[in-house]
Amino acid sequence: MAERRRSVWRPGWRSVATWLFVLLLASTASAAEEGPTVQLLDQGLNTLWVLVAAFLVFFMQAGFGMVEAGFTRAKNACNILTKNFLDYCVACIMFFIAGYAFMFGTGNGFIGWTGFFMSGAENPSSVQPWAFWLFQAAFCGAAATIVAGAMAERMKFPAYLIYTAVVSVVVYPIVGHWIWNSGGWLAKMGFADFAGSTVVHSVGGWISFVGTIVLGARIGKFSPDGRPRVIAGHSIPLASLGVFLLWFGWFGFNPGSTLAVGDGEAISRIAVNTNISACAGAIVAMVAVWVFFGKPDLSMTMNGCLAGLVAITAGCNYVSPAASILIGAISGVVVVAGVALLDRIRVDDPVGAIPVHGMNGLWGTLAVGLWGQKSYGLTNDGLFHGGGLTQLGVQALGTLTVDLFVIAVMGAVFLAIKHTMGLRVSAEEEMRGLDIGEHGMESYAGFQVFTTT
Amino acid sequence: MKLIIAYIQPHKLNDVKRALFKAEVHKMSVTNALGCGAQKGYHESYRGVQFEVNLLKKVRIEIGVNEDFVERTIEAIIDGARTGQLGDGKIFVLDLPECIRIRTGERGGEAIG
Numbered sequence: 325m326a327e328r329r330r331s332v333w334r335p336g337w338r339s340v341a342t343w344l345f346v347l348l349l350a351s352t353a354s355a356a357e358e359g360p361t362v363q364l365l366d367q368g369l370n371t372l373w374v375l376v377a378a379f380l381v382f383f384m385q386a387g388f389g390m391v392e393a394g395f396t397r398a399k400n401a402c403n404i405l406t407k408n409f410l411d412y413c414v415a416c417i418m419f420f421i422a423g424y425a426f427m428f429g430t431g432n433g434f435i436g437w438t439g440f441f442m443s444g445a446e447n448p449s450s451v452q453p454w455a456f457w458l459f460q461a462a463f464c465g466a467a468a469t470i471v472a473g474a475m476a477e478r479m480k481f482p483a484y485l486i487y488t489a490v491v492s493v494v495v496y497p498i499v500g501h502w503i504w505n506s507g508g509w510l511a512k513m514g515f516a517d518f519a520g521s522t523v524v525h526s527v528g529g530w531i532s533f534v535g536t537i538v539l540g541a542r543i544g545k546f547s548p549d550g551r552p553r554v555i556a557g558h559s560i561p562l563a564s565l566g567v568f569l570l571w572f573g574w575f576g577f578n579p580g581s582t583l584a585v586g587d588g589e590a591i592s593r594i595a596v597n598t599n600i601s602a603c604a605g606a607i608v609a610m611v612a613v614w615v616f617f618g619k620p621d622l623s624m625t626m627n628g629c630l631a632g633l634v635a636i637t638a639g640c641n642y643v644s645p646a647a648s649i650l651i652g653a654i655s656g657v658v659v660v661a662g663v664a665l666l667d668r669i670r671v672d673d674p675v676g677a678i679p680v681h682g683m684n685g686l687w688g689t690l691a692v693g694l695w696g697q698k699s700y701g702l703t704n705d706g707l708f709h710g711g712g713l714t715q716l717g718v719q720a721l722g723t724l725t726v727d728l729f730v731i732a733v734m735g736a737v738f739l740a741i742k743h744t745m746g747l748r749v750s751a752e753e754e755m756r757g758l759d760i761g762e763h764g765m766e767s768y769a770g771f772q773v774f775t776t777t
Numbered sequence: 778m779k780l781i782i783a784y785i786q787p788h789k790l791n792d793v794k795r796a797l798f799k800a801e802v803h804k805m806s807v808t809n810a811l812g813c814g815a816q817k818g819y820h821e822s823y824r825g826v827q828f829e830v831n832l833l834k835k836v837r838i839e840i841g842v843n844e845d846f847v848e849r850t851i852e853a854i855i856d857g858a859r860t861g862q863l864g865d866g867k868i869f870v871l872d873l874p875e876c877i878r879i880r881t882g883e884r885g886g887e888a889i890g
Contacts, residue, residue, distance in 0.1 A: 544791065755788035764822045773834075774809040775787070 370584045371451040373591075374459050377580020380573045381462035385412045385469060387569030391630075392473040394563025395623065395675040397555065397775055399757025400477045401767035407472040407484050412465040414485060415492035419461045426497035427460070433509035436501050448506065449583045459580060460500075463524055466577070467496045470528025473675035475535050477555075478542050478754050481762045483741050490737055491531065499527055499726050514703030514715070515722040516696065518594075519581040521638030521688035522723045529682020530727045531734045532673065538738040539747055541672030543754055552667040555674070558775075560622060567626040574598050574633050578640040594640045598633065601652030605632020608656030616660070624660060627676045631659035634681055635688035638719075639695065642702045647695035654691075655684045686723055693719040778873040778889060779847050783838045784812055785858040785866040790836050793857030800853040802846065804890060806839040816864030835866065841876055843886050 389408040393401045415423075421441055428446050429436030439445030447453040468491050472484065500523050502508040503515060517523055547553055557563060578598045579591040609628020614620045632652035636643075639651065662679025671678070693716025696706035704718075705711025741747050748754075753761035760766065766773075785793055790807070797805065811832040818831040842850050851868055859865055878888040 752788075760819070760821065764820065766821065769823075772809050 367451065371455045373585050374449070374451045374455045374580060374583055377576035378455065378459040378462050380576025381459065381466060381580065382412075382573075384462075384466055384570050384573030384577065385409075387566045387571075387573055388466075388469045388473070390562045390566025390569060391626075392476060392566070392675055394559040394561070394566060395473070395557035396476045397757075398558040398768055398771075398773045399759055399775065401558070401759065402765055403481065403758035403762050404472060404476050405767075406763060407476075407479075407481065408469055410485060411468045411472060411488040411492075414488045415465040415468045416461050418489055418493040419464045419497070420457075421493070423464055423493050423497040424457060424460065426494060427500040428505055430507065431501070433507060433512065434501070435498055436505060436507070451583060456583070459583075463520060463577075464492050464496050464500075467520075467524040467528045468492050470525070470677050470681050471532045471535055474532030474673045474677035475539050476674045477758065478748050479539060480746060480749055481758075483745060483747050486741060487535075487734075487737065491527075491734070495531070495730055495733055496523070496527055499523055499730065502726070503722065510718075510722045510725075513718050513722070515718050516642060516692050516702055516715070517638045517689060517722070518641045518692075519578045519637045521634060521685045522726050524685075525634045525637060525681040526685030526689065526723060526727055527730050529678050529680070529685050531730050532677045533671070533682055534731045534735040535738050536671050536673055536678070538735065538742055541670060542674070543751060545672045546670050550670060552670075557623065557674075558773075563623065564626060567629055570630060571599075571602055571633065574602070574637075578637060582641065590641060593645065596645050597636055597640045597643060597648040600645055601632040601636035601648040601655070602629045603632070604649045604652030605629050605635070605656040605659070608653045609660050610656075612657055612660040624663070627659050627663070627680055628656040630680045631655040631684040634684040635691060637685075638688040639692040642692055642696035642700045642706075644695070644697070647691075647708075651688065651691045651695065655687055658683050658687050682727075686727065689719050689723040690716065693717070778876055778886065779842055779844065780871045780873040781838075781840045781842060781847070781850055781854070781868060782871065783840075783854045783858070783866060783868045784810060784835050785838065785854070786860070786864060787834050787836045789858045789860070789865075790838075793838065793854055796853040796857035797840075797850065800849045802840060802842070802850050802853060804840065808837045808839075810835045810837040814864070814867070833864070841873055841889050843889050 385408065389405050392404045392408060396404055424442060424445060425437060425439040426435050428448060429438035430446060431437045442457065445453065447456055449456045468488050471487065475484070502510040503517050503523050505511060542555060545553060545555055575595055575598060579594040582590050582594065585591060606625050606629035609631065610620045610625040613624040632655045635651050635655035636648050643651065659676065659679045662683045663676055666673055666678060692702070692706065694707045695709070696702040696715055697709050698705045698711070702715065704715040707713060707716050738747060749758060749761060812835040813831050813833060816833060818829050818833065820827055821830050822828070838854070840850060847870065851870070854868055875884065876888045877884050
């Protein structure tokens with residue numbers, strides 16, 4: 325097309341077809357009544373929005389995979405990616421069978437029980453039910469995959485599959501029922517978690533916490549006197565790619581939770597809140613690491629960015645962009661302090677899942693009680709908008725209950741697995757690499773993988 | 778002067794280093810290697826097809842030592858690397874006619890340190 329220069333515009337068949345289509349649409353629109361057509365378009369637009377958001381949240385799986393692979397050793401890359409791959413697949417199937425029913429079915433304030441295998445399933449949204457299901461299933465997958473990173477490099481693969489099934493069929497849906505089902509006891513109290521700082525990230529983060537404690541640290545992570553040793557990730561470029569993928573996917577995670585386009589105000593503001601919190605988190609984390617440890621460390625900076633994203637997830641609809649900067653900035657401090665704290669108490673978290681998702685899920689949920697505004701749809705104004713401590717109190721109650729619930733339940737599950745089939749691989753397999761031990765294959769066939777740890 | 782070359786299991790490197798440090802041997806050179814011996818290979822599979830991996834990952838340590846350090850270096854390496862299983866590795870001792878420190882130009886025993 326470029327070679328031929330046209331002095332006269334001769335319409336090709338494509339442009340003719342397009343114009344015919346537009347004319348047809350316009351003629352039917354003017355010929356029919358205003359009401360049903362606009363409603364149809366509205367529902368179609370909202371469904372499209374939710375579907376695209378669902379695709380973006382699914383895409384975050386790639387982000388998680390790359391971050392986890394990048395921050396762990398090459399000899400375990402295949403294993404971590406297989407876990408990442410399978411946990412999404414298992415979560416979706418489990419969510420289809422029973423997870424959605426427990427989460428969105430009618431029942432009591434604790435759990436739902438209608439809609440197993442999606443027959444007779446409730447649809448609390450105004451979009452097409454399958455679009456809503458896909459969106460929610462992607463969230464379930466996101467929560468499940470957080471734990472893979474924290475328990476990386478020493479967990480048995482079958483044990484991980486069992487964990488995924490349990491989390492996606494009961495633990496995550498129950499928490500979701502409390503918060504995102506209008507019949508849930510926390511929802512009824514006015515607890516606000518717009519896109520899932522508690523439902524997704526705290527759940528993933530605090531399960532990681534109890535899991536890493538039951539699993540134990542990697543061999544060689546802590547020297548005999550308790551000081552942490554560096555077990556470096558094998559690919560900072562992959563990790564960096566992963567963080568960008570996650571950031572991109574978050575533009576579906578947060579704005580998509582409106583489940584409607586409306587006049588576009590909410591989704592635009594939410595997108596900006598999401599973005600700006602990430603930026604603030606990254607900058608503050610970088611400065612903190614620079615000041616306390618001497619150099620601007622990229623891996624901590626990226627953790628800061630993710631922390632900002634996690635923290636804004638609860639309040640993305642309820643706060644202003646200015647508040648988002650502050651929320652993100654504080655999350656940068658929380659994540660750096662969190663990593664140092666975990667080293668101090670000898671909890672080995674290779675990717676920082678606990679500080680990023682657990683601690684900042686907690687912080688982000690509380691932040692709604694500080695900067696949330698009634699004018700944006702929150703039940704009570706936050707502390708800094710004249711609402712006193714009411715919302716903050718509800719936020720604290722909700723998030724702490726959820727955190728303790730998941731720690732207790734999954735702690736029991738992990739202990740059960742530990743004492744039956746075993747949670748951890750043998751020392752020899754851990755040194756040799758899980759790729760060979762668990763999967764019988766290498767990730768980097770033909771490359772010299774030279775680790776001295 | 779002797780050059781000691783040791784092939785050990787990769788996951789024993791830290792133990793060997795620790796043992797060498799205790800024997801006051803601080804200087805060494807470490808490289809990646811693939812090797813085979815009495816230790817059998819293992820099976821891997823790729824897309825459904827099994828294959829035998831015969832060249833296993835090893836780590837090669839090279840240390841230049843003065844005569845009086847030879848025995849304790851060998852003992853330290855054995856101490857750190859031995860597991861009692863096939864594949865522990867081997868140590869070769871070669872004669873080292875000359876050794877030069879690049880920074881100062883020293884030769885011989887002093888250069889080895």
